[in-house]
Amino acid sequence: MIDGTLPTTEDTLAMAEKILRAGPIxxxxxxxxxxxxxxxxxNAERGETxxxxxxxxxxxxxxxxxxxxxxxxxxxxxxxxxxxxxxxxIEFGTYLFGVRxxxxxxxxxxxxxxxxxxxxxEPLKHAFNREMGKAFEAFAGHGxxxxxxxxxxxxxxxxxxxxxxxxxxxxxxxxxxxxVRGIPQTRWPCRKCKGVGCVAxxxxxxxxxxxxxxxxxxxxxxxAGTHEAYLHGAGREDIDARMLGSGxxxxxxxxxxxxxxxxxxxxxxxxxxxxxxxVEVSDLHFVSRDTVALVKETRAEKTYRARVSLAVPVEEExxxxxxxxxxxxxxxxxxxxxxxxxxxxxxxxxLIDAQATIISPQEVELxxxxxxxxxxxxxVSGDEGRTTPSLSGVLGVPALxxxxxxxxxxxxxxxxxx
Numbered sequence: 092m093i094d095g096t097l098p099t100t101e102d103t104l105a106m107a108e109k110i111l112r113a114g115p116i117x118x119x120x121x122x123x124x125x126x127x128x129x130x131x132x133x134n135a136e137r138g139e140t141x142x143x144x145x146x147x148x149x150x151x152x153x154x155x156x157x158x159x160x161x162x163x164x165x166x167x168x169x170x171x172x173x174x175x176x177x178x179x180x181i182e183f184g185t186y187l188f189g190v191r192x193x194x195x196x197x198x199x200x201x202x203x204x205x206x207x208x209x210x211x212x213e214p215l216k217h218a219f220n221r222e223m224g225k226a227f228e229a230f231a232g233h234g235x236x237x238x239x240x241x242x243x244x245x246x247x248x249x250x251x252x253x254x255x256x257x258x259x260x261x262x263x264x265x266x267x268x269x270x271v272r273g274i275p276q277t278r279w280p281c282r283k284c285k286g287v288g289c290v291a292x293x294x295x296x297x298x299x300x301x302x303x304x305x306x307x308x309x310x311x312x313x314x315a316g317t318h319e320a321y322l323h324g325a326g327r328e329d330i331d332a333r334m335l336g337s338g339x340x341x342x343x344x345x346x347x348x349x350x351x352x353x354x355x356x357x358x359x360x361x362x363x364x365x366x367x368x369x370v371e372v373s374d375l376h377f378v379s380r381d382t383v384a385l386v387k388e389t390r391a392e393k394t395y396r397a398r399v400s401l402a403v404p405v406e407e408e409x410x411x412x413x414x415x416x417x418x419x420x421x422x423x424x425x426x427x428x429x430x431x432x433x434x435x436x437x438x439x440x441x442l443i444d445a446q447a448t449i450i451s452p453q454e455v456e457l458x459x460x461x462x463x464x465x466x467x468x469x470x471v472s473g474d475e476g477r478t479t480p481s482l483s484g485v486l487g488v489p490a491l492x493x494x495x496x497x498x499x500x501x502x503x504x505x506x507x508x509x
Contacts, residue, residue, distance in 0.1 A: 097129040097140050107141045108150050110207050115155035118142060119164040119218065120203070126213035134218055135164075159203045160215060163196060163249065164222065170254065171226030174245050177256050178231060180316075182351045185237035188223040190216055191248045223247070240379070242351065258347040261315065263355055264382055264506050265375040266338030269303055269328065270368060276327040277304040299330070306370045307343055310361035316349035323383045325391055325505070326463060328497045336394070336498040338373060340505045342383050374507050385504060390463035392443065394499035397457045399471055399482070402489035404452030413485040414447040414457060417470065421461075424477040426469045440465040457482075460499075468492045 103125060110121055118138030125137055132140075142152060156162050174188075192200070192215065200215050223245075228234045234243075244257045269276075279298040280286035288294040308320035325340040345353070355375040363371045401410075424437045444460040459467060466478065471492050473481035483490040502508065 096132060097125075097137060099125075099128065099141075099144075103128070104141070104144065104148075106207060106209060108145055108148075111142070111145060111150055111152040113206065114158040115153045116159055117157035117162070117164060119222075120157055120159040120215075123213045123215070123218050124203075124207055124209050125211045126218070127211035133222075134213065159199050160196065161199070163192075163215075163219065167219070167222050167226050170247055171223055172230050174223070174227050174247075174254055174256070175230035177245075177254065178243055181243070181258060181349050183242035183258075184233075184235065184351075185241045186224065186227065186234050186243040186245065187237060187241035188220040188227070189244070189246045190219050190223070191246065191250065192216065193250045196249065258349075260380070261345040261348050261351055261353060262378050262380055262382060263311075263343050263345075263353070263358075263375050264340070264378040264386070265343070265359070265372045266340055266507070267303060267307060267324075267334065267370055267372045268336075268338040269332075269334040269370055272331045272333055273299075274306075274369065275299050275302045275330045276324055277322055278302050301369075303370050306366040307341075307362050307372060308345075309365060310358050311343060311345050311353070314350060314353050314358060315345045317345060317347050319346035320344060321346065323387055325386045325389060325500055325502075326393070329468075329495065332495040332497060334497045334500075335396075336500075338371075339497065339500045340386050340391075340507070342378060342386050344380075344383065376506075378506060382506060385506075389502045389504045391500050391502035391505070392460060393463060393465070393497060393501075394458065394460040395467050396496045396498050397459065397467055397471065397492045398450075398494035399455050399457055400491050400493045401453045401455070401486070405486055405488055406452075407449050410449065410455060410486070411447055413482060414445050414455075416485055417480055417482060418442050418445050421465060421470060422479050423466055423469060424474075426466050426474050426477060428468075438464060442470065458498075467495060 106124070107121065110116060110124060118135040120138070121141060122134030122137030125141065126134055129137060196215065204212060224236050240259065242259050244259065246255045279302065281289060281292035281296055281298050283289050283291045284296065286296040288296045292298065304322035307322060311320050312318060321344045323342045323344060328334045328339070355377070359372055359375050419442060421440045421442055422437055423440060425433050425435045440462045442459060442461045442465065446458040448456040450456055459470070469478040469481065471482045471490050473479070473483040476484070
């Protein structure tokens with residue numbers, strides 16, 4: 092045992108001597124060959140201890156730049172200082188470093204391990220990332236490494252001497268109600284200029300002046316000190332439909348936030364104030380990125396209220412019977428109105444319940460509950476035979492939805508349904 096901290100054997104010292112005699116090597120790389128020996132020691136301390144012990148036996152290492160890492164570990168403090176400066180204005184608690192070695196480093200590392208194989212060896216990448224983290228914490232004054240979901244993810248490219256930083260998004264779950272018609276769920280690029288900006292869109296790049304996404308995101312962007320946020324909804328209502336009832340589940344993703352400790356109660360109040368009469372949100376709470384997939388992929392049951400116009404008067408008894416007959420399996424070929432952006436398929440959905448309130452011989456209000464993905468407008472109109480059965484088809488009378496509201500979106504998988 093050397094200095095009471097590094098247990099060694101003659102075999103260990105013999106291997107360390109071979110490494111020293113092979114060429115100039117830094118204490119970090121020498122120590123990496125024996126990284127699993129001893130506790131509470133840095134590799135550089137292991138290397139220094141072994142070098143001292145061998146020096147006492149007359150074995151002196153060759154001077155010069157380390158033939159294994161080429162002085163890479165000597166660059167850590169400067170790189171960590173740069174990385175810390177990049178995070179100066181960013182609130183974070185955890186971080187992770189990754190490194191892209193130069194081709195020369197990769198080859199040197201392979202040669203090193205091939206010539207001096209040990210069962211106590213630590214790869215250069217592991218050692219470099221750990222030492223970067225320790226130096227980074229010293230410069231930043233705080234931070235804890237997180238291998239799963241770090242707030243800050245750094246990648247250091249040693250070939251180009253560049254550092255890239257990715258700031259993990261913040262995610263909040265809630266429900267929104269869209270109180271007016273004519274607003275899309277997400278930002279919609281101008282059809283003519285594809286978002287670049289032209290006369291048709293008044294150089295906004297947008298087909299519609301505002302969206303649910305933008306109305307909700309605005310206070311979040313200001314509070315987080317960033318310029319990107321995305322709304323991930325549990326499905327979407329048509330532009331001309333309202334979203335009422337308890338609202339549609341969604342996750343707002345705030346990308347590259349400078350501030351993470353967002354006050355969700357205050358933000359809810361700001362959204363509801365600035366978007367008053369258009370959009371309101373409720374039940375905001377922080378979630379993980381996994382909730383985005385859960386919200387988007389869960390096939391929720393949805394309840395609609397539809398005002399329907401009939402081309403000719405229909406007797407009440409016949410109309411009520413026709414509505415009831417729709418309950419069950421519905422075959423829907425991709426509707427004409429979305430065929431430009433969705434695959435031409437026949438989708439099988441189920442209408443779970445249907446109720447009708449007669450307003451006049453040519454107008455009825457329907458309350459329909461169905462599986463996610465059921466096209467309600469086409470369930471009524473038939474879409475030229477692409478949806479079967481349909482109200483129009485059963486009645487033998489053209490029928491059109493004149494007003495549509497979503498009044499419930501529910502699934503046990505949603506965070507607020509547990």
